[in-house]
Amino acid sequence: MSVDAPKIAIDDIIDGPGDDGHDGFEADDSRDDVDEPRGTRLDAWWGRMLSTPLRLRLWYWGGPIAVTLLAAVLRLWNLGNPHSLVFDETFYVKDAYTLLRNGVESTWPDDADARFNAGDTDIYNSDGSYVVHPPLGKWIIALGLAVFGAGDSFGWRISTAIVGILAVLLITVIARRLFRGSTLIGVIAGFLLAIDGHAIVMSRVAILDNSIMFFALLGFGAILLDRDWNERRLTLWLDRRRASDPDAGSWGPALWWRPWLLAAGLAFGLASSVKWSGLYFLAGFGLYVIVVDMLARRRAGITFWATGALLKQGPISFLLMVPIAVVTYFAAWTGWFATATGYYRHWADEAGNAWTGALAWVPHSLQSFWHYEAAAYQWNISLATPHPYQANPFTWLFMIRPTSMYYLGTTSENGCPVDSCSDAITSLGNPIIWWAATAAAFYLVYRLARYREWRVGLILMGLAAGYLPWLLYANRTVFQFYTIAFEPYLMLALTAVIALILGQPDDVTWRRQRGIGVVAVFLTVAVLVSVFFWPLWTGERIPFWYWQLHIWLPSWR
Template sequence: MKIVSLCHVILAVYAIYVGWEIYIRNNVQLFKSRKSDQQENRLTKSVSKHTELQKQTFTPMKMLTKLIKKDKTAMTVLTLLYAAIALYQLGSFSAPQKDWKPKLAQESFYVDFNHIASINRIMWYGGIGDGDFQIEQSSDTIQWKPVTTISLNGGTIFQWKQSTVSFSAQFVKITVVKPGASLYELAFMSDLQKEPVFITKQIPLNMGNDSMAQAQNLFNEPGTVPHQPSFMNSMYFDEIYQARTAFEHLHSMEPYETTHPPLGKVLISMGIAMFGMNPFGWRIVGTLFGIAMIPLMYLFAKKLFGKSEYGFIAAFLLASDFMHFTQTRIATIDVYGVFFIMMMYYFMYKYYVLSLSRAPLKTALISLSLSGLFFGIGAACKWIDLYAGAGLAVILGLVLYEKYKEYRHTTLLLTTQAKHKSNTSAIRQTQTLAHSFPPLLWKTICTAFVMFALVPVVIYTLSYIPFLRVPGPGHDLSAILSFQKFMYNYHSHLVATHPFASSWWEWPIIRKPIWYYGQVSLSPDQVSSIVAMGNPAIWRPGILAVFAAFYICVKMKEKWMMVVLIGLAAEYVPWVGVPRLTFIYHFFATVPFMILCITYVIKYAHEHLKLRAKWIYIYLGTVLLMFIMFYPVLSGAVINKNYVSHFLKWSSSWTFF
């Protein structure tokens, strides 16, 4: 109470002083101008400081982002080297193209080898549909002995399968037990020769001429029969869903996989249209997108950090990351979602810099529009791009908030200048700044609404054109709306288990990689595997780099880096609350932002902490060494099992065979 009373006394004395100055000495103007001058000086300094900070932060960065000859050379060489590695043994160009799809059970025919043949293996290549075929053998076409039953379903689609058998016979009978499956090729193999045993005749037993004519397709492409089934000639992992659906989109068939939007599968179908329904055809487009991510990362990092060296470091890290390599060589849709996330953030960063460096509004809005365009394309590929869109909204909000602060400062300054009849040119300059905000705000909001709402809806709807072309009822706009509800319910209520499932906190530490493929037809001391995981030299240091990047960003007041950090949070944080089954490949969209954080920390350490270049080279060399060491289990190469067990299996939770 004593302190409060003292404050009251001081205020009372000050009130008497003010009253004396105003009413006795008539010093109203002097009193007001003194206060207003101080306010005007503070506002002027504030606006000047704000403008100067923008110039220091954005103008030099913008000037340094122009590509020079060194950039083009480094970017081209790195991209070509990566492309050579990514395209090597991507998949076979050859696969059976003509099938037999019987409609009736008990249809049968037999083949004649024209001699007694020793059969050790039966190989077949199945297509769409479920069905069973019984195989029998005979030496006289009178007594038939069962050999095996071939079963086809969604899990065996577009894959070479084989059964180990042992019999000698001149005749083999094929009987339809359960119709409905497409069988493309059938081969009887003998260890005495590499090629399938030659068939001289096909004799119908219980089938019409038309069906028999189609059944001849089973043996008309012997050149496509591989020595052993492998990833090179067959689908693996989720290719059986997404590459299959791409084939169905291409031929206006009912799509099998409807838990994701169609555009990613439409992009896969472009490769099938160009190269045929074979492993290379259904994988090539995704791999090309993966290759394109290398120069894109270079450009993004160069624009962020202003120097060619940092552009190369970021692109090199992405090219050496295991997840990027594996996910872009398999015919699934993740690569398209991640590519378009990188594109939308690249252009959003351009908009961020242009807006805060007083570039023409039209130029800034072009970058904003391109960001929205790629957001729409990405969302039509996979819903993870919707998470990225939330981050873009935050960045746009930050830009408008910065503009609003500038508007507020200039409005106050304008009011003060007008009251005291400041210099006319200064008033006009301030008026220009103040009056520019309202139209800027409305033009930006309108552009954002069109490019981030209307255009994506149009793109998303157009991506369903292959579905709308499917003959028959149930392929209209109302069905498209039903699909959206189905997709949401599927992903939000999925209850399932999987031996390679992992939670969000396990991904950065690479606790449980996911085993995509393992070849079974190898000698016991050999292994051929494809595993999705991260490069330990990138992911594990990347955890610390993210926190360090946030600290440095705040300390150095480099607001532009918030674009990267917001992008990372938008793609990773939502998974914390996802209750459904998740896998390590869901971290794929976060990896490019984590790599940019690593590059940012390297930049800070080199420029401010005087980190010597040799330590950066040592780190990059370690990253490359890790890629070379693990390359066999990322690419499906056949290697000695002891190498995998002793050098690559760092944890009991890592499965490679």
């Protein structure tokens, strides 16, 4: 068949509009076998399917929408089950409700959970509660309570579910942009996140970490867009300067207008306003931006490319990202500043507590806030209370100890159709997807070292920012479900390897057929495994023996 026959398929799957260059991130095809047939019938059919601008537009929007709708079904189906506060919902749902009512998190009586589950929700106290995470994630949960009421378990979780659904759409469009405009590759990335059990569970339980994942992914997308923006502005600046003076631009420009850096700072500030671990993304990508600026200036032929990026552009990038993140963080605490009942709100007003000397001028509210933050930080780094489901971060990538969010054993005497049943919610990823993604991440480390591909570097930066800092806290009480913060980058790593396996529509036929076959088999098996594990992600009642079939590792119990 003609190499030109599947032209539209090539554009859609690999190159995409506006990017016809070769960056090495493709399957190796030496072209020594130029006389062999190329492409497959599937490629030719796909090319005909997308042979008009209207069909291309339908696929461009229809693919991401379809995978987002799939994610919505999996996250919203029977979302109110169980009608019981599960795992850390006992903290965050009740905190969210008192944020709505009092403006700050407040204390509850000792028997609050049972009464709250029964619909007796207005039993909170007026005293401020000692909480160790910023308020934004709880305000997001509070939106669902405001709409559906605190007595509706669907309302407890709907905001978190919507965040998870939007994350699937977001990773789809990010992957499309990242992989040279390929809607197919973008849809595969979204599909993997949509059907993975860990992402499903974390979208169906009203805790904070899903929101960190979403805002950090927004920041990742902004960094991706800034990369192209910066290179275009850099090239334009150099062309203008060198047109009048060939020796101009030895240090390069100081680019103040980088709107995507502002957006990234805002997004990472929002992530940090959910949990402090969002700061790792701000710090990691702040350093990443400086390195990318250095490399862009070197490619542009700027003489002092390293010092120009570090000393001239670096401080500007800092001012574009960090202050907006700080302001965002303080804005999340508005309720604490605006009320009088927040925990430690009047600490500095108590005798002997206020600062003296050079810092005596600082308002007492800020002194009290600093004391609160210092106390919360100390609590966060020193938490060492043993927990049956704690997981050493060195084991996270291998999913050794998933977190049991909810478990209820029943017998035939109380509703089980057989002798014994299990109702379980376990933040267990689809093992096929998760382990393949981990293998893909290790492969990308090798690929980055060998080929220096910027796409690989960006993916690994997201993974490193979300994961590596936790290795410093291996002795702290931490959990596998924290991995949701960097799961999108595992999915992108797996998607990158899938793109390599698929190859290009003009590869030799046998190679292309093999790639399509491998990917089709993998995705089919992944779907079947998700169907098999679905009851353990949604709290469905199943026979105990069937629950045991899902315990592939002893540590999953």
